[in-house]
Amino acid sequence: xxxxxxxxxxxxxxxxxxxxxxxxxxxxxxxxxxxxxxxxxxxxxxxxxxxxxxxxxxxxxxxxxxxxxxxxxxxxxxx
Numbered sequence: 001x002x003x004x005x006x007x008x009x010x011x012x013x014x015x016x017x018x019x020x021x022x023x024x025x026x027x028x029x030x031x032x033x034x035x036x037x038x039x040x041x042x043x044x045x046x047x048x049x050x051x052x053x054x055x056x057x058x059x060x061x062x063x064x065x066x067x068x069x070x071x072x073x074x075x076x077x078x079x
Contacts, residue, residue: 010063013071017055020078024048039077047074 024047039047050070057065 010058013063013066014055014058016075016079017051017058017071020074021048021051021055023078024051047077050074 024044027044028048051074054066054071057063
């Protein structure tokens with residue numbers, strides 16, 4: 001497992017995570033089938049929780065706790 005770097009990159013990563021959270025919120029709130037976005041309902045719920053865990057890591061000043069591979073997967077899937 002690799003982790004996200006600290007420093008100036010943290011602000012850009014935080015903005016990206018907020019955009020992904022908004023996208024997931026919209027998908028959940030719209031009532032559309034998650035399979036339309038290429039994910040299962042279970043994956044959607046897991047990713048929603050994961051995004052918020054990563055945002056919490058940034059909130060507490062620990063961006064190094066964010067798994068880089070998972071972060072990259074979320075970016076690829078939802079942006």
